[in-house]
Amino acid sequence: MKLHFRRAMGIYLRTFPFVLLRLGIGLALGIASLLYFGAIGWMAYTFVDTGTISGWIAIVGFLVALALFVKAWRLLVRYVLYMVKAGHIAVIAHVIETGEVPPNQVTYGIEQVKANFTEASALFAVDQVV
Incomplete structure (x- = not known):
């Protein structure tokens, strides 16, 4: 069995905007949770x-x-991050097939997820059951 660590890391680094997107979503969701608990705590205190x-x-x-x-x-975080992961996988598959990164890979990933939304949502449901 031959390991392709360099090639995998190369593809990972070429699709790094998706990693940054996941980080940004995580930070935004963390801030939203702080605001939610702040509001609930403020209401209770008041x-x-x-x-x-x-x-x-x-x-x-x-x-x-x-x-x-x-x-x-x-449920929300898992679903949103699952859809981002599906877009990332679509870009990775495109890179493997063509050898090129799409010009705007985040938009390309979003379009691929939109085009296959039913399948991606069904796979999410199966993933949650398993």
């Missing part, structure tokens, strides 16, 4: 401070908000 609700109710409300956030967040 309601407790004004005497509208008790501290226990605020804690229970915060735990419910946390549970809902975690479930929705996991």
